[in-house]
Amino acid sequence: MSLQEKKDRIKMKKCCFVCLRGGHMAKSCKSFVKCPICENKHPVILCPSLPSNKKPETEVVVQRTDPSVAMAIHMCSGEVLLQTLLVRLRSENGKVSRVVRLVFDTGAQRSPVSNIVRSSTASQLKYPSVGQEWVRKSLFGGAVTNGRIHYKYKLRLESLDGSVKRIMEVLEEPEICGELSRVPRGPWLKELAGKSIFLSDFTSECPDIEILIGSDYYGSVIKGKVVQLACGLIACETLFGWTLSGCIPRQTENCAMLVTSLLASDWNPSELWNLESLGIQDPVESLSKEERDSEAKQHFLKTVTRSEDGRYSVSLPWTSGQDQIPNNRSIAQKRLETMSSRLVSSGNFKIYDDIIKSWEQEGIIEVVPQAELELPAHYLPHRAVIKEESKTTPVRPVFDASCKGKNSPSLNDCLEKGPNLME
Structure with a gap:
């Protein structure tokens, strides 16, 4: 609607031009309404400075609520890696956390905030809104989106091992971008391992991008250590771990020569x-x-x-004969304490404890002697999977061999999988 059409509709409904409610006029309205654009006393949809109310002939306006940043050009490309990694996103009270996939986008440039979180992610962790902003986005090709109100949040980001914690101010967006490629298998992985570089976003179970970090925060989280691989890919160290970017090399010479x-x-x-x-x-x-x-x-x-x-x-079957992996006792112990508190609150602690004791009685597991606790060792964190509908195993322990610390591999990373014999 044009501005005049909006005013005519409000008059027809006999509503107030300030609060848009019926039963009184604007001059007697006691509601505190302040336009975020011109700061006058009217709702933002009636602001003369609102882009949709101006509708200049030279401006191209597009309607889109999905991918809304510079990442749109990468949505269908599987040959170029962007700087992605996994981080832990913790709720405001610190009791709930989620591992999410993050992408760095230096093309996202806007003041004061160029960082985005998915609306569903902020809702799941119950982040309270700390404000609102009216935002329009300039996309590739000169297209400009219609402006809309975005809620603002303060996220608590942590590295996977919890050693690095940051609070960042972001805006919400229903969708950040399309599916981005994860690091595929190839000779570059062996080269990275030889340089003691380990990636978190390798076989991620959360392929959707839930957080975007733009130019304003990018410089503060980059450590500055950059390693160029022989294949042309670039590894860059950040506070939250290593990222890999660049064009994935294609090896088609052998096929062409054979034909x-x-x-x-x-x-x-x-x-x-x-x-x-x-x-x-x-x-x-x-x-x-x-x-x-x-x-x-x-x-x-x-x-x-x-x-x-x-x-x-x-x-x-250790890979490359390397049977030395880091001691991750602190991570395993922290997970055990967190899981125990959850089991106590859900009333399943005794069931889980009985399972562990029965394993000890059957000789499946044994208590580590006190003298051996200080020796170098690798620990398998475990958690309880609860299925109340199951009559035989409502609670069962599941071990995590993919647990890795900061700049260190997991047990799975150090073992060969071997051939798939299912066929």
């Missing part, structure tokens, strides 16, 4: 539908994975043993 060789030599026409002859096969990194899988299988066959009671055991 050329096939067409230039004597060949059987039946080979045209042979996929391997056409070069449709795994890339180089997949071949190296096959070699690793073969080594893991041979390792299993060499080390598997069976005890007198019929139990099988096998030594752990």
Whole structure:
């Protein structure tokens, strides 16, 4: 509607031009209403300075409420990595936390806030709004969105190990951007491991971007250490961990050479539908994975043993012979304390405790001697999965071998998976 159409509609409904309620006129309205644009006494939809009320002929106005920042150009691209990582987002009272996926976008430039959180994320953690802002966004190609009110929040961000904590002021947005690629498998992972660089956003279970950090906070969280890999990717260290960005290298030379060789030599026409002859096969990194899988299988066959009671055991297949992983006792103990308090509050602590004691009686687990507690060791944090509808196992422990500390790998990162034998 134009400004005049809005006024006519309010007159027809016999409502106040200040609070938009019926039963009185604007001159007798006692409501405290202040326009955030011109600061006069009227609602923002009746402000003459409102862009939608002006409607200049030279301006292109688009309606969009989904991807609203410079990230829109990357939504369909799976060949370029952006700076993403995982962080822990904690509620205002500190009792509830979530691991979310974050992206750095230096193209997001707006004062005073260029940082965004998904509306659903802020709602789930019950963040109270600390204000509102009227925002219009300038997109690629010169398009400008219609302005709308955004709620403002103060987020409590933490690194996954809890060593770094920051409070950031952000605006809410229903959707930040489309799906962004995570770091795929490739030779760059081995190169990163050789430099003691470990990524958090590698096999993330939360693919959606829930937080965007723009230019105003970007400089304060970048440590300044940048490592350029042989493949051209760039690793950058931040307060919340390492990120990897750049164009993912494509290896297609082998396929092209194979097809050329096939067409230039004597060949059987039946080979045209042979996929391997056409070069449709795994890339180089997949071949190296096959070699690793073969080594893991041979390792299993060499080390598997069976005890007198019929139990099988096998030594752990360490990657590259590295069997030293960091001591994460503090992380495991912190998780244990948090989980215990939740079990007590939900009334399931005794059930969980009985399961652990029964394992000890059956010889599945044993108490670590006091003298060995100070030795270098790696701990598996565990949590309770509660399924009230299950009659047999309403509460069961689940162990987390993906737990990693700051700049250190998890147990899963240090072990070979081996071949998939399900088929």
